[in-house]
Amino acid sequence: MNQETDVSTRRVILTMLKTKGALSVGDMSKQLGITEMAVRRHLNTLERDNLIESKLVRQAMGRPSHLYSLTPVADDLFPKKYQHLALDLLEELEASLGESNVNLLFERRKERLIGRYGERMKDKLFDGRVQELAEIQNANGYMVELEPTEDGGYLLKEYNCPISQVANQYNHACQCELAMFQRLLGPEAEVERTECLAKGGGKCTYAIRPNQ
Structure with missing residues (x-):
């Protein structure tokens, strides 16, 4: 897998977490169509860059599961239209x-x-x-x-x-x-x-x- 594909996959993961909320490795693996090992590799990079965080969630049955979600730093990657709002307010x-x-x-x-x-x-x-x-x-x-x-x-x-x-x-x-x-x-x-x-x-x- 080349670097460009890696970056694209990480962007897809960030978008999934933005639109769907917290997800497990298994959830992401199914939606991306790649192995859980490949998902973890991308998650390690995103965690290193402080773009995602994980939380251990205990299940009613079975082993506890880690759920991944965006950090406030990652939220800044998505489009914002603050300047349009500021201009509208200043014009008013x-x-x-x-x-x-x-x-x-x-x-x-x-x-x-x-x-x-x-x-x-x-x-x-x-x-x-x-x-x-x-x-x-x-x-x-x-x-x-x-x-x-x-x-x-x-x-x-x-x-x-x-x-x-x-x-x-x-x-x-x-x-x-x-x-x-x-x-x-x-x-x-x-x-x-x-x-x-x-x-x-x-x-x-x-x-x-x-x-x-």
């Missing part, structure tokens, strides 16, 4: 209360994020703060690459934007991200956005330089 807010109130919402979110991450910047110098900011954005799904520059600064490149559909329609979200970076990095840093996904760029790029 704009229609009812005006664009200024939508912008105020983004400002409040920015302040909340600064409050959440500000402690992580304490007692750090310029390089440490930039590294910490890259780690924060990476953890939030922005696929960050940090590139040192000859002037002692960095290019922080974000190849993914989790709120891209929102930012495409409400550019104030991008302005708030820039302002958040500046606040978290402090007066020792100068931050400039030189490329933006929401404006047709291939990524969001921030030039971060030490303030002389």
Whole structure:
């Protein structure tokens, strides 16, 4: 069995567990048409990747059986339409209360994020703060690459934007991200956005330089 087939089979197992709930190895073996040994091999890989978990269930008759189900990590693999909901709500807010109130919402979110991450910047110098900011954005799904520059600064490149559909329609979200970076990095840093996904760029790029 080649690697592509293995990956396809594991996807089928994840979909089965999503649609049918907890299943035993025997259940999966029958539905997939493969041996229980082959099913266990796939389950071992999925457990290693923290995508499934097992629970021992005692039967009225016979030996206890392990039932397998998805973990919260696996649930993130399935399509979500949160951005459509967010856009619908923002459009309703704009229609009812005006664009200024939508912008105020983004400002409040920015302040909340600064409050959440500000402690992580304490007692750090310029390089440490930039590294910490890259780690924060990476953890939030922005696929960050940090590139040192000859002037002692960095290019922080974000190849993914989790709120891209929102930012495409409400550019104030991008302005708030820039302002958040500046606040978290402090007066020792100068931050400039030189490329933006929401404006047709291939990524969001921030030039971060030490303030002389």
